[in-house]
Structure formats: structure tokens, C-alpha cells
Amino acid sequence: MLLPFLIVGGIGLAVLLISLIVGDIFDHFEIGDGAISGTALGIAAVVFGAAGVLTSTSGLDLVWAYVLAAVLAIAAYLVAVLFVKKLTASSDGVPVSAVGQTGVTRSTISPSGGEVSLDGPHEVERRLAYADQTIDEGVRIRVVEHSGTRVKVVAD
Known part of the structure; x- marks a missing residue:
């Protein structure tokens, strides 16, 4: 029963690569003031897939594999959103004034x-x-x- 984890992880990897190469695919939608990030969604899906594969092959029940994979994916998503917002704020911030230089x-x-x-x-x-x-x-x-x-x- 690794197939669902592999599919979600593969889709997440594709979304992550598209977001990194083309730009965040959800930037054009005003959803939750930037709460949805293609990069963060891609990271979460990759973590879900990887965590699901690792936990299901370690002998845990399949239910626990899904639970653990979901918890880790949510945590990865939240951390990624914070980092994306912080990086965006620092790179698009107000230009430094040259007055006095x-x-x-x-x-x-x-x-x-x-x-x-x-x-x-x-x-x-x-x-x-x-x-x-x-x-x-x-x-x-x-x-x-x-x-x-x-x-x-x-x-x-």
C-alpha cells in the first residue's frame, strides 16, 4: 500500500519544482493573504509521501502511517510558509535609503x-x-x- 504515498510525493515534487522554476503558482490567487504557497504545498506533499513510505515500511499499521505522514506534512507546510513569508518580506522590502551616504x-x-x-x-x-x-x-x-x-x- 505504498502507492498513495508515492503518488502524493511525486505530485508534491512536481509542484515544488514548478514553483521553484516558474515561480509560486498560487501567487496570482488572493487566497488567505498568501497563506497558500505552491512551494510550501510541494514540500508538504513530499514530506507526506516520504513519511508515509518510511512509516509503512517500518511495520506500523497503515492507519498510523497516514496519521504520522499527515502530522509531519502539516508541520512541514507551516514551517515552509513561515520561511517563504520571511524570505519574501526580506527580498521585496522597502529599499534602503541612500540619504547621508x-x-x-x-x-x-x-x-x-x-x-x-x-x-x-x-x-x-x-x-x-x-x-x-x-x-x-x-x-x-x-x-x-x-x-x-x-x-x-x-x-x-
């Missing part, structure tokens, strides 16, 4: 624009910048305003 101009900065490199720990690329007055290339600057991907700078 210092850096160097990489081109002449004017009211119409230019480029700067900032010294912040998350700054790996140049940013578009503008200033009220012209600032020459190679001058140390400080960010006084942050709007989208552009920063307003003053000479430091």
Missing part, C-alpha cells in the same frame, strides 16, 4: 544629471545623480535626497 562623482554632476559611486555596503553599481550646482568629476559628495534610483548630491 558619501561617495565620489564619476562624471560631472549638474541639475540635469550625472553619475556617482556611493560608499554604502549595498552599493555595487553607479547611481544616477543630480545637484543644484555643477560638481566636477572625482569630487567627494554626500547624498541629501533619494528618489527612486536617482540621488540628489552636494559636494562634501
Whole structure:
């Protein structure tokens, strides 16, 4: 009687792979404010299948195999939902403000624009910048305003 566990585990593996490759398949449905996650459902189904196979081959009654597999699947689902929510919140969170950071101009900065490199720990690329007055290339600057991907700078 391993077939039901193998089928559920296989479906769970397919859902998990689809969710990891394509993206969460339940993101487009507003069900329970993100309480249903394809990744978490896939993990739960895989755990159900694996736990069912392991417990039924260990000599327990089939009823206990289903009970234990269901309990472990629910626990795995809840843990996975918490991790998915935490990861989603951290990756889609509010961008870090650049106000107060210092850096160097990489081109002449004017009211119409230019480029700067900032010294912040998350700054790996140049940013578009503008200033009220012209600032020459190679001058140390400080960010006084942050709007989208552009920063307003003053000479430091």
C-alpha cells in the first residue's frame, strides 16, 4: 500500500519544482493573504509521501502511517510558509535609503544629471545623480535626497 504515498510525493515534487522554476503558482490567487504557497504545498506533499513510505515500511499499521505522514506534512507546510513569508518580506522590502551616504562623482554632476559611486555596503553599481550646482568629476559628495534610483548630491 505504498502507492498513495508515492503518488502524493511525486505530485508534491512536481509542484515544488514548478514553483521553484516558474515561480509560486498560487501567487496570482488572493487566497488567505498568501497563506497558500505552491512551494510550501510541494514540500508538504513530499514530506507526506516520504513519511508515509518510511512509516509503512517500518511495520506500523497503515492507519498510523497516514496519521504520522499527515502530522509531519502539516508541520512541514507551516514551517515552509513561515520561511517563504520571511524570505519574501526580506527580498521585496522597502529599499534602503541612500540619504547621508558619501561617495565620489564619476562624471560631472549638474541639475540635469550625472553619475556617482556611493560608499554604502549595498552599493555595487553607479547611481544616477543630480545637484543644484555643477560638481566636477572625482569630487567627494554626500547624498541629501533619494528618489527612486536617482540621488540628489552636494559636494562634501
